[in-house]
Amino acid sequence: MEQRRFTGKSHWYHETQSSTSRAQALPLVPEAATVNDPFLLDLALPDELITDLDTIVAPARKLYALLFPQRVPTSRLRTFSAYDRLSTALTVAQVFGIQRLCNHYAARLAPLPGPDSSRESNYRLAQITQYARQLAASPSVIDARARQQLEDVGLTLYDLVVINQIIGFIAFQARVLAILQALLGQPVRFIPGMETQQEAEATHFAEMPMTWKPGIDIVDLRIANAAQMESLAHWQPLPELRLLAPVLAHEHLQLNELGEICQRVTSLNPNKHLGWLVAAYTARINGSVNCFVERVQNGAHDVELVHALRGGGRELSRTLGGQSKENTLAQAVQLLTCAPDRFSPVQFSLLIEQGFSRQAAVNLLLRCALCGWVNRLKIALGQTAD
Incomplete structure (x- = not known):
């Protein structure tokens, strides 16, 4: 059977299959995709906090660019596409319910072609979406079985690092936005009836x-490149990254920016x-x-x-x-x-x-x-x- 590919997502709460509409789907707030600041989403920093917050926001912007570039080349070792990344980001943003965050990632995702309509692709995307929602909303339910389910649908070691960095990054971004919105006196806008995270048992x-x-697997020091070795040596002494750095160093550029954020905070x-x-x-x-x-x-x-x-x-x-x-x-x-x-x-x-x-x-x-x-x-x- 011929595999078909459709373009776009026509709704804010996306599902695992794309719309069959032939018309170009537009996000609810199309201008949200082209904000000047993709991390703060154009929220203004209070004057007295600019110096401190800029040291955190600068590496966060760099990490955003690494996680969500305009084009993502895929290969046998790195299968997580631009669609996969932004679909995951939107799923997590929806869990946290920050409206400007949802608008942004919905606008970024909308023009992208979805995966083909094969059963395998749908199942893969369903597993990714379920994992992202669970790690965002109920982190303590994630275990080795959840990782294995991702591996079973074809995610590689590098993909596992990326998807978890994306989920963690969006969790951080959502809370930074919530803090700043509250600091600036902006009223909250949340969807009634949405469940909130419960404390772990x-x-x-x-x-x-x-x-x-x-x-x-952690980075194999026998075959690691110089950049990975340098990143590992620099960030592993940081208490927050002491155990994580050997795993995150597979994507050493992302580790570098996370390390900067940890150090500054x-x-x-x-x-x-x-x-x-x-x-x-x-x-x-x-x-x-x-x-x-x-x-x-x-x-x-x-x-x-x-x-x-x-x-x-x-x-x-x-x-x-x-x-x-x-x-x-x-x-x-x-x-x-x-x-x-x-x-x-x-x-x-x-x-x-x-x-x-x-x-x-x-x-x-x-x-x-x-x-x-x-x-x-x-x-x-x-x-x-x-």
Whole structure:
């Protein structure tokens, strides 16, 4: 049977098969594809935060260009096409519900030809879409079986690195946009009835495995090229990337930009206790056991607080009940992690009322956004073990 290829997507919430309309499909907001700033999507930075945020936004823009170039050559080792990348990005953006983010990736995706209509192509795209939605909405459900399902439909080692970087990047971008929209006093616009992310089950944290093992092959140092070796040597000493760098170095240019973002965000958090609380609680919500264990090993001295974190949000709220500043921060982290589309100016005003400066509040929330990215990479690309 002749395979047919159709062009375009005629709706905002895309499905796995393209429309059969012969007319050129247009996105709902076509101008969203040609914004001047593809990371901030033309949101203006407040004057007092430009210096700090520019150091994070600059590598984020470079990473966007690496993940979503206008043309993506495919090969036997790298099969993830431009359509695959933007389709994945839109799926993740829809999970997080930030309207300007959905508009942008829908506009980028709309003109691209979809995959052919064969059963194999449809099944491949369905598996990619399901995986992206799960890692975005419920990270803790992703396991070795989920990776195997992607491999079964033809994704290579390099494809696995790219798809997980895309999902993590969009998760980060969505939360940065939510933070800035709230900071600028813009009202939230979310779709009623959409489910929000639930905290990972406490059973994941009943036992505390001590090691993390890659779920795919790391870069082979015997055959790695000079650029990969340089990237690995530069970024592996960074605590957030110590275990991930040997896997991410397969796509070393992407690793370089992620490393820059990690380094910059970490440098913006002078309050170690509050930074620790943000990172530990974000890992707890997302179900990243290894990230949580690393935080406990490298900064926890309050046994009661660690016990509360392992129990989840309600237990944490009870423990922090008399510490209004920490409790307000934890509530902001929970909302930003679980429902970024509902993160509003109210959350900022509550933080300011508790004594946070605008800059301190933004810096801590950026740490939450970055941790969500790293959490997803740890969950998706490996597993914990005793």
